[in-house]
Amino acid sequence: MCLDKKLITSRAHRRGIEACDLLGPDNELVHVKKFSSDTGSSVLSHLFAQGLVAVDTFLSHPDTWEQFRDKVREQDSARAGALGLRPAGLVYAIHRSDRSLNPKTLFTFARSALVSASLALSTYGVPLQILVIP
Numbered sequence: 553m554c555l556d557k558k559l560i561t562s563r564a565h566r567r568g569i570e571a572c573d574l575l576g577p578d579n580e581l582v583h584v585k586k587f588s589s590d591t592g593s594s595v596l597s598h599l600f601a602q603g604l605v606a607v608d609t610f611l612s613h614p615d616t617w618e619q620f621r622d623k624v625r626e627q628d629s630a631r632a633g634a635l636g637l638r639p640a641g642l643v644y645a646i647h648r649s650d651r652s653l654n655p656k657t658l659f660t661f662a663r664s665a666l667v668s669a670s671l672a673l674s675t676y677g678v679p680l681q682i683l684v685i686p
Contacts, residue, residue, distance in 0.1 A: 583602055
């Protein structure tokens with residue numbers, strides 16, 4: 553389900569945050585980015601922060617999860633009812649356009665940001681998946 557640019561607001565995020573680009577088949581929050589050597593690591597650092605901020609916001613401010621459920625309900629009421637009480641997981645879907653993507657081709661700073669996000673999500677009990685888009 554496409555939820556790109558559907559913003560969720562909270563007291564901490566009055567202008568809104570993008571909770572996800574897509575809602576995955578098992579109700580995972582999916583964040584998608586394309587990058588290359590030209591765009592640098594900032595694109596990925598933003599991606600990793602975006603997912604982490606969304607999960608943190610949902611867990612810290614339960615009313616934001618209800619806002620998200622309302623956004624989902626606008627497209628599919630049955631799906632909204634199946635969301636549960638928190639994100640089922642987080643997926644970072646990444647396409648590297650100039651060469652293959654693997655741990656060795658990930659920029660050092662981006663790799664560090666991914667490890668930090670992974671550790672935080674683990675603390676929250678939210679599973680993380682990395683999906684490489686060929």
